[in-house]
Amino acid sequence: MPKRQQFIIWKREVEGINLSHGVGTGRSNLVGDVMLVQALLNFIVDGNRDASKVGLPSADKLPDVTGHWDAFLDQAIISFQRAHERILRREPLGQISPVSDKFDLLDEEEWPAILLLNQFAEDATGLIRNEIAEATEGKDSGFPYPQSLCKAFPQLRIHLTGTSAPVK
Numbered sequence: 001m002p003k004r005q006q007f008i009i010w011k012r013e014v015e016g017i018n019l020s021h022g023v024g025t026g027r028s029n030l031v032g033d034v035m036l037v038q039a040l041l042n043f044i045v046d047g048n049r050d051a052s053k054v055g056l057p058s059a060d061k062l063p064d065v066t067g068h069w070d071a072f073l074d075q076a077i078i079s080f081q082r083a084h085e086r087i088l089r090r091e092p093l094g095q096i097s098p099v100s101d102k103f104d105l106l107d108e109e110e111w112p113a114i115l116l117l118n119q120f121a122e123d124a125t126g127l128i129r130n131e132i133a134e135a136t137e138g139k140d141s142g143f144p145y146p147q148s149l150c151k152a153f154p155q156l157r158i159h160l161t162g163t164s165a166p167v168k
Helices: 031-048 071-083 113-135 145-152 154-161
Strands: 003-009 012-018
Touching: 003 113, 012 113, 012 145, 031 071, 031 113, 031 145, 031 154, 071 113, 113 145, 145 154
Parallel strands: none
Antiparallel strands: 003 012
């Protein structure tokens, strides 16, 4: 089951969501982990209004958020890895692994794919918040990225917490 976790990115604690097991060709592909990767990819593209952010030519190439690994997810992972290969930690093509509980990017030179997906999702949340603030004349109270991801994909919430209760 994916879990909320604090990552340290250049001496700054950032809340994100980590995999419990690997996703991709030959990996465990547990429903919650697969759903997290599918949701992250979709959320990033929606927030940026640009599929190239995840290496895809268009949003219609995104995998559906089902929790089931398929050819669309496999291709999306490979496209993401190829688009960001200069900064990603080397992992087998088509696979995304969890990071350790004590992960600190400062100790690494390259980003793990799950961490870069989390960072891009946090960035997408900021872009969405800017739009909401403009539409509400600055009355947006803000929301953290994991919470906004669960609002966009409520089916993910069950896999994060084990219940359908809101993620706090």
